[in-house]
Amino acid sequence: MVLSTYSSYLTVNRDMKASLSKVESQAPVKRDTEYYEANIGKVKTVDDLLGDYRLYSYAMQAYGLGEMTYGKAFMRKVLDSDLSDSKSFANTLTDKRYLQMAQAFNFKGDAKVAQSTAQADSTTDAYKASFQTEETNIKTEAAYFASKIGAITNVDDLVNNTRLRTYVLDSAGLDTTFTSKAYLKQVLTSDLADPDSVANQAKNPAWKKLTGFFNFNADGTVNGQAQTADQTEDLKLDYVASMSTYPSATLLDANQRYWDKHVPQVQSAQDLVKDSRLVAYVKTAFGLNPTMLASSVASLMYSQNFAQTYGNTKLLDAFEFSSDGTLPAGTSAQTPAQMSAVAKQYTAEFRKDADKKIADAVTNYETRIAKMTKLDDFFVSNKKDDDKKNDEVSEVWDVALRAFGINPDEVSKSELKKILSSDVTDKKSYVNRLDDDRYVNLVKAFNFTADGGTEAPLTAQSQRMVAQVTADYKAVKLRALTGTAKENASKAADKEIAYYASTIAGIKTADQFLADSRLTKFVLEANGLDPKEVTTTDLRRMFKSDLSDPKSFVNTQSNGKFAEIVASFNFSAKGQLDATAAEGVQQRGAILETTNQYLQQTLEVQQGEQNDGVRLALYFKRKAPEITSPYSIISDKALFTFFKTAYNLPTAIGNIDVAKQADLVKKYIDVGKLGDPDYVDKIVKRFTALYDTQKNGPTSTSLSLLGRSASISADTLLAVAQLRAG
Known part of the structure; x- marks a missing residue:
């Protein structure tokens, strides 16, 4: 008994996975697929692909272009096309099978950059966040010291507490690594009245100043408290100043407190500018050049001639100094009103300065990093002797190191160069031998190679794959x-595309991806899948599947699209970025798509050898979700044949105006519903019934007439077609 076309179609389509498995197990198919998978990774150029007939013909067959295998020159133009250019050769071809094949390969590779936009953004975000972290740490340590110092009754209690000892040394800007406990103890128990004491003999005056903050006896004991409240406060002000590397709110408060406490104690303008913190305060408050000599700042406070010559007399009104720079007996350097006014000026300038410094550093970093083509560029200074404007802008390495919690003084440029050219995947590489996660994370943030060049960053999805997914999403x-x-749908789609493209670039693990429902929804919809029908649990199981294991969860799904989705990401089964997934001219997802396409094409060809109607039905079923307009059907010979048969239309309608052909397609097919399997199945049933009728029935007189007539108008043809299809 001869089966109907629809019955034959159902036999194949009822369990498509089983049907494809039968094809896959056929010896010739198996050999060709294994050869493709084993050798496509060796292909580096278009010529490599065209030069290996087995690979080339396999790919051509996979994308339904078997009849064009001979056209190597034509296919070279297709594969060499810049897909980001809408006017490139592949993008302008009406037959989109060529574009699909071009999309499956990435001969040019992703852009080689020192940092991708996502990497640079992550670095500058960490840089900006480091300032808040620094401020929090300063507050934490100051609070800890204040809470403990009251209980200290012996110098040993202070020296033997690592946090307290570090705080004390940091406040004075002294070395915390190589200063011995014994020496620190000798300093803190020194008698400042004795010129021969350890503190007085120290070359660095900071030691003597540090001793003055404590009240230890020579034997290390205390009479009362180790510090008074004023001493604790003074030490804190020094600690904040010493540990602050940017103008934070905490530093602003500390500087103001320092000013309020010490300015009333000065006796002259010269006395004031001897204190570097006080003179820095004045420079900021009055917008003076940071490099201005302290003596010149003093002159601006009291010398009318100097102030007028310099062009700034504001300081004269802000202080009470006499014309010689001294203060009249019983007079303070500033009145309360003057102190209040200057404090307001200082606060405003300080905050403006803080925002500007960080913004300038980030802008400089982003500009410089975008132009880098080699590791040596990283170490080129933006500061020039004759360029005062850039003297205060942070260097690229300053920003990068700070972002990862590294003090530039910790590492030399030569050592940093060895670090950045290290391979983090090699356990014996220079950076890994340092056994410091900060440096490992620093290397991961850049794309420098061992020879000092740059490479494309390893991301969750390659640039080519992101471009394809976003294009598919918009088409859907x-x-x-x-x-x-x-127009409205386009705007909404563009918003989601922008979110996907920017967010996926920063995704480092499968868990991060799966935790963002907006991302997963985007990918599923781009692949024609309904997010409501896929649970988060199942998605997680899919992404944890071993793609090489045919029995893994994702590979046992009835819809092979899920395996292609998982493979399109550069994650290992453990959910970590895997460089091997992105190697070669085909990402593993593209390889899987190609082999799946090959099996599908082979199945359809084999079915067509027995019944061409089954081949056309299977082809329409497969392509239906990709059809975005009537022109998708008109431009595809097989789809157009299917359409004409399904609606009993004469072959000659192919001769009428294309726009009218499109109108005819819209009349009978709702393209917007072609993502609905039930709707597609109804059309397939109609096609198979009419296919059998036309194949087995008598030749239509009208068809014969239309086939012979060259003089009948397009409008007449369209009218006859509509009557016939009605």
């Missing part, structure tokens, strides 16, 4: 829409 969202509806 705009399917069959026109006018205002299309």
